[in-house]
Amino acid sequence: MIYKNSISRHQSAKLLCASCLLSISMLSSCTTISPGFQSGDLPPIGTFTAANGLQFNVQPLSLANLPPKQTVVIDNDVSRLIQESKKADYRISQGDVLNIMLIGYPDITPAATAGYPVDQQGFIQFPLIGRIKASNLSVPQFTANLRGQLQRYLKYSDPQVKVLDYRGNKFFIDGDVKQPGEFTIADTQVSLYGALSMAGGATSTGDSNNIVLNRNGKSYSLGLQSLRQLGSSGNQIYLRNGDSIHVNSQSRNRVYVLGELGKVEPVSIPEHGLSLAHVLGESRGLDPNTANAAKIYIIRDDLKYQYTNIYYVDMKTLTNFPLANRFDMQANDIVYVDPTGLARWNRIISLILPSTSTISTISDF
Secondary structure, three states: OOHHHHHHHHHHHHHHHHHHHHHHHHHHOHHHHHHOOOOOOOOOOEEEOOOOEEEEEEEEOOOOOOOOOOOOOHHHHHHHHHHOOOOOOEEEOOOEEEEEEEOOOOOOOOOOOOOOOOOOOEEEOOOOOOOEEEEOHHHHHHHHHHHHHHOOOOOOEEEEEEEEEEEOOOEEEEEEEEEEEEEEEEOOOOOOHHHHHHHEEEEEOOOEEEEEEOOOOOEEEEEEEHHHOOOOHHHHHHHOOEEEEEEEEHHHOOOEEEEOOOOOEEOOOOOOOOEEEHHHHHOEEOOOOOOOEEEEEEEEEEEOOOEEEEEEEEOOOOHHHHHHHHHHOOOOOOEEEEEOHHHHHHHHHHHHHHHHHHHHHHHOO
């Protein structure tokens, strides 16, 4: 019995020693077990090439290197679209139904007439003259043509024409709007603003600064905010028959946040823009227990020049708050907040303790 106890104590001592050695080993290699992202290997400033071959440019955020605001430039296609969208009279279309009255000749156009539909060839059938072209003409133009033809049969011809039912000119709207579907263009032209209004407006996730208009096989990228910045407006773009509008989701226009923040999830960039300060606010601020306010990073990929900018700012310094407010975020930017040394140490210890606890439990047997 004494022999067995001495063996047990001997094994316990060996296990305890192994536990200590394991702890020391894990602490000595803490860089390999440290949880979370690593920022300690970044140079304080300058360019470098990472092991994956990507090139990075690291710089502290200051007024001197604050990225310039993105300038909005209207492309030639959109400029032509606005110029061609001058307000014009309604054009009669296939499927429309016309109301035509001949003053003084009620027997020819009785009041009970249901109207004159425009067929798929663009013609209507009218008493005395037969088929007459109506589509693609304004109401005044069609009225003049009809009067000219009736003068061959009537001494006094003064036709009164109006569109009784607008069925021909349609546009479509889908994407992130409240009421997607097909809509009719009536006697009053419909602008881009009007179209969005008819569809109930953009949803809470819709991006009204990221709209695509498709016309005759060509796509135009439009944004209400961008148009306003250029002194233009969505009210200057009028829709045509067959146009389709797609409102994109804000999910294509997001900033991603990682690290020690109150809420770690993507932040959508609204129509009026988004600053770094707003991102931190939308993420419920820095975690007071784990965040290192002196190490807040903004990672921005520049595909044009094939390198990535890494800006960092010390938010412990009150004078840096205005910089955060002036830094305009761009789509796909990443904001990362580093943990404090103590927070990282606590996470390392939390990885070690289960192992030592297991060994200690074994040694008790």
